[in-house]
Every structure is written in C-alpha cells, then in structure tokens.
Amino acid sequence: MSKWNEQAERLRGTLVDFLWDQWIALGVAGRGTKMPPVPFVVDAEALLLATMRFGGREARLVGEVLDWLARNGGLISLQRLKNLQTSSRVGTREGLEELGRFMEAAGHRNWKLLAAWAESVSSPGGQAWVPEGLELRKMSQAPDGSRPEVFLLRLRSLFGVSARPEVIAWLLTHSSGYAAEIARDTGWFSKSVQAILNDLELSGLLESEPVGKRKVYSVNPRNKTFHQQFGGGSRWFSQAPFYLGVRHALEILERLAVTPDASESARSISIRKNLPAMTAAFRLAGMGDDFKGASSLAGADLVASFEGGVERLTKKIARRAFE
Incomplete structure (x- = not known):
C-alpha cells in the first residue's frame, strides 16, 4: 500500500x-x-x-x-x-x-x-447507500435537547423546521454578523435570512448597526427573551464547507494513490486540480491554516506541503480541535 x-x-x-x-x-x-x-x-x-x-x-x-x-x-x-x-x-x-x-x-x-x-x-455517481434487506433495530432515541450539540434541533422543535432556527442559532453563537455572512454559513437564501433578521429586529430581540451600506446584526443584550442559559455552551462550526474541503483532499489522495510512480512534477499538477476549491472550502470553515501557502508552491514543495496539511487535518479531526 x-x-x-x-x-x-x-x-x-x-x-x-x-x-x-x-x-x-x-x-x-x-x-x-x-x-x-x-x-x-x-x-x-x-x-x-x-x-x-x-x-x-x-x-x-x-x-x-x-x-x-x-x-x-x-x-x-x-x-x-x-x-x-x-x-x-x-x-x-x-x-x-x-x-x-x-x-x-x-x-x-x-x-x-x-x-x-x-x-x-445530479449526474450519476456514487455507490448504493441503503443496505439491501436492511432491518431497523428501532433503538434510536429522540435528540436530548439539553445537550449543546443538539441546540439547533432543539430550536427546530421550538420554531419549526425552517430557516429561522439556523439564523437564531447563528446569532446566539456569534457576537454579530452581516446578513450575507449568516446566509452563507447557514445554507439558506439571502432574501429569507434578511426577512427573518428584519422580523427579529422589529420584535426587539435583535439590534443592528449600519456599517457602510450594510447592517451588522447582534442579539439585543437588553432583551431577556434569549436569556443567558439559552444556548449556553453552544459553538458554531461551518460544517458543510469543511466536509467539502475533506472531499477534495480525499480526491487528491485517491488520484495520487493510483499513480505511485509519478514524478513530483506530475503529483504537483494532480494536487493543483483540486487545490483552489479545497483551500477555499477550508477557509470558509475557519480551517485555512492547515494548507496555508500551498497555492504559491510547486513541484516537490507543493507535494510536501499537501502531505503535511493532510496530516495536520487528520490530527485536528481526531482531537476535535476545530476553530
């Protein structure tokens, strides 16, 4: 191997x-x-x-x-x-x-x-996912709303399955943010997010401050509806771009694995096919340091940088050391 x-x-x-x-x-x-x-x-x-x-x-x-x-x-x-x-x-x-x-x-x-x-x-691609002849064990439980990891599903139980729980969860795990930033991180359309922010601001739960041509939104510290314990200990992590970055890293590794005798120059070219998309995805997830500077390298230097970046990424996942 x-x-x-x-x-x-x-x-x-x-x-x-x-x-x-x-x-x-x-x-x-x-x-x-x-x-x-x-x-x-x-x-x-x-x-x-x-x-x-x-x-x-x-x-x-x-x-x-x-x-x-x-x-x-x-x-x-x-x-x-x-x-x-x-x-x-x-x-x-x-x-x-x-x-x-x-x-x-x-x-x-x-x-x-x-x-x-x-x-x-979608175009065809991927393997079968539901195992043939699967028999459910029926041992799963409903999410425990007291756990910080389950905070988003707890909000969905309160407000329904819509964009609103994601927006509220984002606001409660950040000091402030722009509508476009919240839309990008939550995976909802910008217009939907802006409408929710407008509603929450009218209710008094949020406050906004103009910054140039945009508004920055934050939870109103004087409003007691979102009290200190609600969402306490919860942290946000942009998981969708993180998994996209991992997907690109694995695609590069799989290509390198099928050409073990390739030159360093050929390996560098293979890495570059996914490098911009991979590094952009990890930056959105707040994990850009693992492959920092790789885009400016070539040949054996790029290969070594990518290899080291994957090792650091693997260790971070194992340690749960996310930003």
Whole structure:
C-alpha cells in the first residue's frame, strides 16, 4: 500500500469516528469513540451528506443513521439538505435517491420528492447507500435537547423546521454578523435570512448597526427573551464547507494513490486540480491554516506541503480541535 493510500485511510477512518460521535450525540444507538466530545452544534443536514459520502462503507453506521432518520426524520430540513447538496455536492445522487425512497417507505411521505430532485439535478455517481434487506433495530432515541450539540434541533422543535432556527442559532453563537455572512454559513437564501433578521429586529430581540451600506446584526443584550442559559455552551462550526474541503483532499489522495510512480512534477499538477476549491472550502470553515501557502508552491514543495496539511487535518479531526 502506498503512503497516499495509507494517508487516505487514516483520514477516512478518523472522519468515520467523528461522524459516529456526532450521530450518537443526536440520539443514534452506539457507544461512541474514546475521542474528545463534539465541541460544536451539530449540523444534521451537513452530517447526513457527509455520512453518505464518507461513511458508505460502514454498514453499521449507515443502518443506525437510517434507524434514527426513520424516527426523527421530521427534524431534518429537506430544503436545506437540497441547498447544501447544490452548493457542496458532498452527497451522491444514488444515495439521495435511495434515501428518499427509504424515508417514504418509513412513513415520511414528504421525502418522496427527494429522489426525483436528486435525479433531476445530479449526474450519476456514487455507490448504493441503503443496505439491501436492511432491518431497523428501532433503538434510536429522540435528540436530548439539553445537550449543546443538539441546540439547533432543539430550536427546530421550538420554531419549526425552517430557516429561522439556523439564523437564531447563528446569532446566539456569534457576537454579530452581516446578513450575507449568516446566509452563507447557514445554507439558506439571502432574501429569507434578511426577512427573518428584519422580523427579529422589529420584535426587539435583535439590534443592528449600519456599517457602510450594510447592517451588522447582534442579539439585543437588553432583551431577556434569549436569556443567558439559552444556548449556553453552544459553538458554531461551518460544517458543510469543511466536509467539502475533506472531499477534495480525499480526491487528491485517491488520484495520487493510483499513480505511485509519478514524478513530483506530475503529483504537483494532480494536487493543483483540486487545490483552489479545497483551500477555499477550508477557509470558509475557519480551517485555512492547515494548507496555508500551498497555492504559491510547486513541484516537490507543493507535494510536501499537501502531505503535511493532510496530516495536520487528520490530527485536528481526531482531537476535535476545530476553530
């Protein structure tokens, strides 16, 4: 096995453990890993797409996730799932088609349109995701709203499955922000986010300050509706671009693995095919330091920089050391 195969397997294995721990935090039946706890609010839609992309080989993980979805699928935003898939392509067409049919059979009739949507917007690609002959164990639990990781799903239980919970969760985990910034991080359309911000400002829950031609929004510290304990300990992490960055890193490693005898120049060219998109995605996730400066390198220097960046990324996932 080449060092590129070994590096890809380490990254993928660490990522699968990371996916397991997040699902267990949401109520999936399992023991979890011995790694540190998940340090941020779990993004269920980004997690679902990432599990489809990176966890497809793990039949037990997939089975338990489907078990959880059969019970708690009403907490998933199908529109946001589509939005994130459109922007990141982390999920797969086959996986989304199978998921839509599975959820419809499990009694979530509104999921039946997911399969048709995936077929209309995606080209074929990806492996089968729903295991053949799957029998649900029915051991998943409803999310425990007292856990910081579940804060977003708690808000959905309060306000319904829409853009509003994401906007509120973002505001409660940041000091302030612009509408465009909130829209980008939450995966919702800018007009929808702006309308929600306008409503919240009229209610007195938010305050705004003009900065140039834009407004910066923050939770009104004088309003007691969002008291100090509500969302206490919750942290935001932009998970969709993070998984997109990981996808690009794995694609590079897989290409390098099939050409183990290539020259350093050829490897550098192969890395550059995904490098701009990968580094942009990690910057959006607040993790740009791992591959900082790589775009200015070439040849053996770029290969060494990429290899070191993947090692740092793998260690960060293992330690849960996210910004």
